[in-house]
Amino acid sequence: MISTILLSLAASTLDPIEVTIPGPEGDLAGTLVQPDEDGPAMILIPGSGPTDRNGDNPMGVKGKMYRQLADGLAAQGISTLLIDKRGMFGSADAVPNANAVTFGDYVTDVRGWMGLLEERGAECVWLAGHSEGSTVALLAAQDATGICGLVLISGAGSAILDIMRGQLARQLPPAMLESIDTAFAELKAGRTFDPEILPGPLHAMFGEDLQRFMISGYTLDPVGLLSNVDLPVIIVQGEEDLQVAVSEAEKLHAAAPESTLVLLDRVNHALKPVEPGEMAANVASYGDEGLAIDPRVAEMIAGYINAER
Incomplete structure (x- = not known):
């Protein structure tokens, strides 16, 4: 060490x-x-x-x-x-x-x-x-x-969402990734979603304002x-x-x-x-x-x- x-x-x-x-x-x-x-x-x-x-x-x-x-x-x-x-x-x-x-x-x-x-x-x-x-x-x-x-x-x-998806995939169990992919598909389409579709620990990470920020960065x-x-x-x-x-x-x-x-x-x-x-x-x-x-x-x-x- x-x-x-x-x-x-x-x-x-x-x-x-x-x-x-x-x-x-x-x-x-x-x-x-x-x-x-x-x-x-x-x-x-x-x-x-x-x-x-x-x-x-x-x-x-x-x-x-x-x-x-x-x-x-x-x-x-x-x-x-x-x-x-x-x-x-x-x-x-x-x-x-x-x-x-x-x-x-x-x-x-x-x-x-x-x-x-x-x-x-x-x-x-x-x-x-x-x-x-x-x-x-x-x-x-x-x-x-x-x-x-x-x-x-x-x-x-x-793009920011692709980086985030990769980070979450390394940290979350496979069973949670389906809801993550659904959420990210909405963001990539320029739409916000109800954070309740995600596992509880991720709700704060995907508040509505934060989703708009992510959308603003995805096209970059x-x-x-x-x-x-x-x-x-x-x-x-x-x-x-x-x-x-x-x-x-x-x-x-x-x-x-x-x-x-x-x-x-x-x-x-x-x-x-x-x-x-x-x-x-x-x-x-x-x-x-x-x-x-x-x-x-x-x-x-x-x-x-x-x-x-």
């Missing part, structure tokens, strides 16, 4: 800057980790669900993986803007219902954050997305100016979106990721052959170091606050960004 690694990824001596921009009904909030006003600047778009700007999630993800990544990048001269999604955490006042959103709403917010960094002197901004945030970054890059490049971390090459083809982008792209994927397979990163890379694909052995979806094949330990690492992310994640991203300056 890999022993617990103390947080040594450039535990930043910088004072983070709390920033806001206007949202639909109230402010959106973020934290800017800025080592150098003249250096590269990046926005880190969170993954799915109630994931906060630091990368934590009340459903069991702890350790501030995004803040750790920002500190690791800061040690190499790169600023990172960490953001709370509209309706959540520091951005709770932006909309009354955090679930009544679309991918397009998140793109609007990302472009607003780009404006803040441009006002602070950034000539262009790197868009980084983790997991679901990778697809948001790809969508935000369509026909947009002022973007230096893309950093796609644990991002899918397939990450591979097609990436093929439309003419920007520097680095794709970073952990080989021990239980949620997004290496094949998804390979799909993205095939759509943009000039991109850089980085496969990190012994790294999982939470960017933490784990031993191959040890699923229980892999899952447990998500909630291990004392286990730092693998330092290679920051090293690879920083090396790529600095090489593109």
